[in-house]
Amino acid sequence: MGGTVSANHDGTNLLEVRGLTKIFGTLTACDHIDLNIAKGEIHALLGENGAGKSTLVKMLFGSLEPNSGEIFWNGQAVRITSPGAAKKLGIGMVFQHFSLFEALTAAENIALSLDDGSPISSIAAKARALSFSYGLPLDPESLVGDLSVGERQRIEIIRCLLQTPQLIILDEPTSVLTPQEADKLFETLERLRSEGKSILYISHRLEEVKRICDRATVLRHGKVVGHCNPREETAASLARMMVGNEVQAVERAPVEGIETAPSLLEIRNLSRKPATPFSIALKNISLDVRAGEVIGIAGVAGNGQGEFFESVSGEVQQHDAASVRIRGKNAGGLTITGRRLLGAAFVPEERLGHGAAPRMKLSENLLLSRHATDGKAFVGTGGMVKGAAVYAASQRIIEAMDVRKSAPDPEAAALSGGNLQKFIVGRELDRRPSVMVVNQPTWGVDAGAAAHIRQALIELSRSGSAVLVISQDLDELFEISDAIAVMHNGELSRPMPIAEATFEKVGLLMGGAEPGHAEHTLETA
Template sequence: MTVSEGPAVSPLLSVRGLTKYFGNFAACSGIDLDIAPGEIHALLGENGAGKSTLVKMLFGILEPSGGEILSSGQAVVIRSPSEARSFGIGMVFQHFSLFEALTVGENIALSLDPKFSLPRISDEAARLSHKYGLPLDPKAHVADLSVGERQRIEIVRALLQNPKLIILDEPTSVLTPQEADRLFETLLKLKTEGRSVLYISHRLEEVRRICDRATVLRHGKVTGRCDPRQETPASLARMMVGADVAGVSRGTSSELGDVLIEVTDLSVPARTPFAVSLRAIDMQVRAGEVLAIAGVAGNGQGELFDVLSGEYTVPENDAIRIRGKAVGTVGINARRMLGAGFVPEERHGHAAVSEMSLSDNLLLARSQPDRRSFLSGGVLSIVRHSSVRSAAKRICEDMDVRKSGDDPSAGSLSGGNLQKFIVGRELDRQPAVLVVNQPTWGVDAGAASRIRQALVDLARSGSAVVVISQDLDEIFEVATKVSVISEGRLSPSFAAHELSLEQIGLMMGGIHDSTHSEASHAH
């Protein structure tokens, strides 16, 4: 691959052996990267591949554990975002830090030198936004703007500092296709001015469309460098997800039982401007099956989980059935009473109250379905602390939860141990249906494999399991069948052993219809 050699001109920004440890975990290890002047450079990788960690080091938010950063050939230390700006680096974040109650002009003015007057900043912002095709009204209030317009503010704000390199972190993950097209025009214009762009994405089509070079990360290491225009989505996907785990396959268990959870033609409009609407979701999971739902973050996973768990009910009672009973309009406890269990994505504040003890957290989730064993005194609902405590203890032993003290607060446990407890809390009831969102997100490898084993065992014992995950390795370890969620649509499910990683990667990247043809070209 000759294209993988560095650029002929001296690079604007180089990274040599950059490494970042969080504890023992290497989020980035030994990363080399060169960004040439006037190029759009893609940084590709799955969630958790280390992309965000890398750019946070470039922008002075995280301190590298090792390696060096060179700006125009000179080794530099970037201690803060303002130092990064002084080296000519601007950044547009995935989550914006705007003041909603202020106008566009005021937001921009706040981040600029005080010597500019407010009207002048508004004029300058209007001029820049016009020049780069980013229409913005400086007088509009941010609260009234769409996500795409908010992103434009961030871009204009970055451009006002006249940077040589602009870093965009997943810029299209929150945009409509039309807004994304506009953004691409802007980026190409920046390129013609000789500015460089570091473009972080996992959407293969757009990387192929606008990027000159790509560096691919996987598990914190560079696994490929290429000219994305000369690659197929399939070959990019292979670099991204790695071919080394493709051999993982599971025989589907022969005797499948009844359908235990079923969703029929369910559409749910978006509740907030940031949410995704679910469109015509169909799924069926039988006893003994593990359905894994793959997908890039923000494509409707959270929304799907919420309607499955009953955190948000839907008007069509028939659209969701658990063990044959229509449950669309009933809440989470009623669904738990039917033998379902749910593990949401966020551990703190959603799945568990951090300040409360483990036993109290257990009681919160199960006081209704396990009323008889945990409460006494009829309507008085007196808590039987001893039985709650012993149940918490049993869960900790079953799931090997490591904790300090008998009944510590949930917040004192490490992420992995708390997640084991939360999953264990649901498993302890032997649920007929278990729905889990991102079961091992941010969990160490040991705890992750314990949790995955528990999910597989639960399905073997005759339950239906739904796992929503972004981790493809995990999906192949636990799933008997796989669907992909993209922009609120759920694909039909495929038997896990019939799918290749790159097929899933392509579907996740938002290429719905061309999945099979594109992937077969790659073989």
């Protein structure tokens, strides 16, 4: 690690970046970044949330203009003033969040971005040829709305390849893929590399970086903290470079006698019709979460997790009161307040606007989910809010969860994602709930805060609560769960004890191998 950047202009580097700096107000998002990408290499850009990866990439793709610094393309100094200019140079990008129209076909979506007036049929033919030669199975005539996330990503990649780029930037490409889909993607990337194309691969998943990347540049707080060959590093040493210190491992004591523990959250044949044309129907979901255990629900995003959370939390109620039972009582007909009063607590996926009101103070956001359960402590006679008690409780949570903030009682929107998430999780833990349901507990949260939250969830379960965690992060689920179930297309598999679970088994279920979709094995090239 820590290798120096050689300043060669002899043309072996496709892209060289010297001292690139971007300042937003008082924040230096990128501080004198140096980066070399050679021809025919897969180069990893590593860093935590907020390390400056996105800002750097936006400057390379022409959507942001640097305050200072130089960019060399094939040894020539260039100014990249717009995404169009970047494409002309030969830089293509696949974004983390896709920009596709669901009601159009794959080929029509591609045609929209090419903008050169060639007929759809010829674009479809070219796309089909490309998808065949790169092992990216895709039917250009299919409607985007019918495609899985992995297939949608293929459209983005093909759309990028059609412009014959020399450098392809991929932003967190595997965050939405099953392990098997990710494997297919890696094959494609290796093939592109063998053709001499360069790839800038942005990720925080260290194992896959070690597996496919030739070199890595690590960013922390907007600065380059090291260049290295990831194959010579361990995941722990890469993490240390990213975070700046040792990340404590989460400890999970084994549970015993769980079979006899009472089931605190019972879900029986829970079904729900889709609320909108693009939402997922829930089909006959049954699950028990017992006192003392953490059950994880894995699944690719958009397979019904959001709908499931709403149904369990009571934001959407059920006709069948027995379809959700909390601590032995029918809760299907209860509101979220009624379910909270039975001892349940909920943490939704979206922090701002769902779990917290952005423009309200933290103390007010404490009241948001606890005005009923802690009615006596927080609300006095005649509905007057006991401001002092609420403030004291919020400060207690802030301290317990180590929430970092700039003011004593700031607005929720003023906190970083990780710190707000610590507060939102802490707000519920502070109640010692008997049932805790969490959707994406550490989405977009830095490694230190994530470890803190995961440890807290395990401790809650070991103190006798039932904890249900919905997550797209398999590493996380394997770290904290006692059993893992998989949600696919609105159906839930039987939970698999963690001792039997492997990435491969879970991955197959995520791809739809078991419940329903039995005929639908993984696509082959």
